[in-house]
Amino acid sequence: MVTVLKAGTTEEQKRMLIKWFEDQGLRVHEYENDNQTVLGLIGDTSGIDVEMLELLDIVEHVALISEPFKKANRKFHPEDSVIDVGGRKIGGGSFAVIAGPCSVETEEQIIEVAKAVKASGATMLRGGAFKPRTSPYDFQGLKAEGLKLLLEAKRETGLPIVTEIMNQDHLDLFEDVDVIQVGARNMQNFELLKELGRTDKPILLKRGLANTIKELLMSAEYIMSGGNENVILCERGIRTFETYTRNTLDLSVIPVLHNLTHLPVVVDPSHATGHSDLVEPMAMAATAGGADGLMIEVHNNPPMALCDGAQSLTPLQFEETMKKVRRIREVVA
Numbered sequence: 493m494v495t496v497l498k499a500g501t502t503e504e505q506k507r508m509l510i511k512w513f514e515d516q517g518l519r520v521h522e523y524e525n526d527n528q529t530v531l532g533l534i535g536d537t538s539g540i541d542v543e544m545l546e547l548l549d550i551v552e553h554v555a556l557i558s559e560p561f562k563k564a565n566r567k568f569h570p571e572d573s574v575i576d577v578g579g580r581k582i583g584g585g586s587f588a589v590i591a592g593p594c595s596v597e598t599e600e601q602i603i604e605v606a607k608a609v610k611a612s613g614a615t616m617l618r619g620g621a622f623k624p625r626t627s628p629y630d631f632q633g634l635k636a637e638g639l640k641l642l643l644e645a646k647r648e649t650g651l652p653i654v655t656e657i658m659n660q661d662h663l664d665l666f667e668d669v670d671v672i673q674v675g676a677r678n679m680q681n682f683e684l685l686k687e688l689g690r691t692d693k694p695i696l697l698k699r700g701l702a703n704t705i706k707e708l709l710m711s712a713e714y715i716m717s718g719g720n721e722n723v724i725l726c727e728r729g730i731r732t733f734e735t736y737t738r739n740t741l742d743l744s745v746i747p748v749l750h751n752l753t754h755l756p757v758v759v760d761p762s763h764a765t766g767h768s769d770l771v772e773p774m775a776m777a778a779t780a781g782g783a784d785g786l787m788i789e790v791h792n793n794p795p796m797a798l799c800d801g802a803q804s805l806t807p808l809q810f811e812e813t814m815k816k817v818r819r820i821r822e823v824v825a
């Protein structure tokens with residue numbers, strides 16, 4: 493429910509109304525829209541008498557909002573959220589490129605890739621240390637050692653690091669990580685989301701393999717309702733009947749999410765396509781479609797990668813892709 497206040501409402505009148513809402517067990521999110529003060533009410537509003545509320549001198553009107561997501565909802569927060577990651581911004585016109593290998597493998601590998609992607613214009617470094625693998629026999633990541641190597645690459649290049657968490661018990665290890673990624677497979681790991689809601693770290697939340705937009709937003713809501721509003725959404729392709737590509741990239745999600753939410757939207761064309769030759773065209777398409785950023789896998793020797801080599805660009809291919817992405821940004825920004 494939102495309550496729009498009349499122009500001329502005094503600060504004291506507004507405070508009294510907010511206090512009354514809070515006494516009803518509601519949380520109040522206040523914002524300005526078209527020079528009007530709007531109070532977004534979060535919680536169970538079934539006990540509020542809407543007609544009585546509309547009779548108050550200071551109330552312009554009351555609108556019922558049926559969407560179940562509140563904190564992430566653009567109706568409650570019309571301006572784009574801009575997430576600051578160590579001085580690199582994402583959202584509200586600021587574009588981020590998160591690039592790096594699927595997995596951290598060795599010190600030489602991560603530092604070489606970090607330097608290369610930085611030189612081509614990446615704004616953040618990605619690299620998996622805890623890997624969610626389909627097979628328990630596949631490379632599971634270097635775990636804590638991988639995080640140390642990422643921090644080493646950050647020291648060398650200054651690039652903020654983005655890496656995936658799979659288990660809330662590992663949270664202490666992520667203290668120096670700049671952006672914590674929740675992978676597709678954990679998008680609905682609600683205990684993990686709740687725990688991340690208690691941190692103040694930016695969270696990159698990937699859409700699940702077969703999840704709807706609404707489910708993605710409800711997962712963001714888990715993090716935000718816990719107090720952490722630094723959420724970046726990521727489309728990485730969804731499961732469809734099509735098997736030529738690894739997943740089907742749902743590009744329409746970009747304008748849909750921009751309508752529904754103020755949170756930044758990043759697209760990962762690497763996991764979406766599974767083929768390195770499809771990464772560049774889909775990176776360009778996502779940029780043209782209004783994405784706030786890209787996540788792209790880059791490996792110094794893709795055929796030898798321990799995970800996802802087929803979808804990884806070489807540093808040279810990444811450099812070429814970045815040139816095209818920049819040209820598209822000049823047109824759409």
Ligand SMILES: O=C[C@H](O)[C@H](O)COP(=O)(O)O
Pocket residue numbers: 594620623624625626627630763799800
């Ligand atoms: O980013 C890497 C993921 O862990 C990888 O895509 C998992 O897929 P797979 O284990 O099915 O190869």
Ligand SMILES: C=C(OP(=O)(O)O)C(=O)O
Pocket residue numbers: 594620624656674675676677698728760763
């Ligand atoms: C595992 C990853 O991606 P996703 O969760 O999208 O499969 C990843 O980015 O390393």
